[in-house]
Amino acid sequence: MILMREVHMDLISEEKLENMTSMEKIRLILDKVKTGKIVVLESGLTPDEEVRLIEMTMTEIRVDEFSGIEIESYPSKKGGSFLDRIFGKGLKGRMTVIGPANQIHTIEKDEFQIRTKVSVGD
Amino acid sequence: MGFMSSFRENLGGWIRKIFKKKRARIGLYGPPNAGKTTLANRILKDWSTGDAIGTVSPIPHETRRAMRREGLVINANGSSIELDIVDTPGMATKIDFKEFMAFGLSETESKKRAKEATEGVIEAIKWLDDLDGVLLVMDSTEDPYTQVNVTVIGNMEARKLPLLIVANKMDLPNASPSRISAAFPQHSIVPISALEGSNIDDLYQAIATHFG
Numbered sequence: 001m002i003l004m005r006e007v008h009m010d011l012i013s014e015e016k017l018e019n020m021t022s023m024e025k026i027r028l029i030l031d032k033v034k035t036g037k038i039v040v041l042e043s044g045l046t047p048d049e050e051v052r053l054i055e056m057t058m059t060e061i062r063v064d065e066f067s068g069i070e071i072e073s074y075p076s077k078k079g080g081s082f083l084d085r086i087f088g089k090g091l092k093g094r095m096t097v098i099g100p101a102n103q104i105h106t107i108e109k110d111e112f113q114i115r116t117k118v119s120v121g122d
Numbered sequence: 123m124g125f126m127s128s129f130r131e132n133l134g135g136w137i138r139k140i141f142k143k144k145r146a147r148i149g150l151y152g153p154p155n156a157g158k159t160t161l162a163n164r165i166l167k168d169w170s171t172g173d174a175i176g177t178v179s180p181i182p183h184e185t186r187r188a189m190r191r192e193g194l195v196i197n198a199n200g201s202s203i204e205l206d207i208v209d210t211p212g213m214a215t216k217i218d219f220k221e222f223m224a225f226g227l228s229e230t231e232s233k234k235r236a237k238e239a240t241e242g243v244i245e246a247i248k249w250l251d252d253l254d255g256v257l258l259v260m261d262s263t264e265d266p267y268t269q270v271n272v273t274v275i276g277n278m279e280a281r282k283l284p285l286l287i288v289a290n291k292m293d294l295p296n297a298s299p300s301r302i303s304a305a306f307p308q309h310s311i312v313p314i315s316a317l318e319g320s321n322i323d324d325l326y327q328a329i330a331t332h333f334g
Contacts, residue, residue, distance in 0.1 A: 046276075046280070055243075059240070073228045075305075
């Protein structure tokens with residue numbers, strides 16, 4: 001008999017992310033990941049938000065409860081108008097996958113593709 | 123980021139480019155066990171008379187506090203540059219104490235090391251605000267597309283600060299700096315062995331060019 005186990009995945013749209021502050025995004029991600037969910041962000045995070053997410057993750061690591069996150073995104077892509085680039089808005093976030101470190105494992109990653117394996121279990 | 127703060131940050135970047143500094147505070151960043159402390163010790167050995175900056179170990183997160191050395195004068199390319207170097211703890215998105223037990227540490231030691239390692243990652247992140255540039259140290263035998271590498275590079279690009287990638291561990295048979303070049307073609311890469319010192323003069327020349 002094959003036991004079916006569930007993976008809970010939340011795909012968050014660019015529109016929703018655009019209306020959230022950095023802290024709201026980080027709190028949303030960590031709250032979901034700490035309950036075992038996998039989060040996919042359509043437009044990703046800014047480099048500064050990524051580093052703040054890692055920082056906040058470190059403060060929330062607890063022995064036998066939460067060992068951190070696995071986060072996978074592509075390198076930032078330059079984009080936007082000439083004026084955007086002048087005022088430092090030229091780096092666009094890209095699709096990002098975040099999950100509990102003990103559940104999501106990267107198999108392969110390159111400039112165009114992220115292959116991950118999600119373990120379902122205890 | 124607000125319009126004015128963004129404008130100020132970019133203006134700062136332009137001013138830095140126009141009035142190149144001859145003294146720069148450079149952070150050594152990278153994932154655990156990439157060879158950051160081995161490289162920092164090598165730089166100190168070559169350009170100062172002081173002690174090593176830290177100890178090295180095969181157990182990850184040996185460096186759990188950032189260490190700074192000031193006033194190292196590096197001569198290369200016919201010019202000299204004065205550096206403050208900051209050896210930072212390895213960046214990671216996860217820290218599990220069981221990983222340290224696999225290296226033979228006791229459970230108590232492993233939990234203590236894990237706690238200190240989380241603090242070290244936070245310290246490394248805080249240092250990003252106080253640097254003029256970064257040497258991103260990568261293990262040439264490993265896949266370069268780690269999130270730590272992507273995040274550090276993204277942050278330096280967003281801050282418009284200079285970054286030099288050090289492809290370390292070239293002494294190992296499966297080292298592949300070309301994988302790193304292919305992953306991050308927009309950045310300069312210097313392949314070296316910090317352990318053996320091979321190609322280290324090329325690194326000093328690149329440091330003088332990038333951060334001088």
